[in-house]
Amino acid sequence: MLKQAGYSKALGNIHTLRAPFFEYFIKPESVAEALTVKATIYYYNCLFDRAANSIQEFNDWVPQVAEGLAKALASHPANDSSST
Numbered sequence: 001m002l003k004q005a006g007y008s009k010a011l012g013n014i015h016t017l018r019a020p021f022f023e024y025f026i027k028p029e030s031v032a033e034a035l036t037v038k039a040t041i042y043y044y045n046c047l048f049d050r051a052a053n054s055i056q057e058f059n060d061w062v063p064q065v066a067e068g069l070a071k072a073l074a075s076h077p078a079n080d081s082s083s084t
Contacts, residue, residue, distance in 0.1 A: 007041050014038045032062060 014034040039054035 007045065010041060011038065032058060032065065035061060 014037060017031060017034050035054055035058040039051045039058065042048070042051035042054055
């Protein structure tokens with residue numbers, strides 16, 4: 001996508017993924033991957049401040065995803081536990 005449509009198209013798609021409209025439709029890991037691509041684009045184009053901001057946004061997002069996953073796992077018994 002980057003070579004055919006350019007960085008601006010990729011950054012536009014990433015911006016769209018972060019829109020509130022898609023909050024319940026986009027998988028959290030997709031947002032994490034999008035933020036990684038965003039940071040890489042900025043870094044490749046020597047926009048180091050923006051790359052650092054994207055990395056910080058990623059670091060802020062990932063703990064929320066991990067916390068939600070931990071809650072989901074805690075609310076369900078493990079498959080290997082026996083209930084006899």
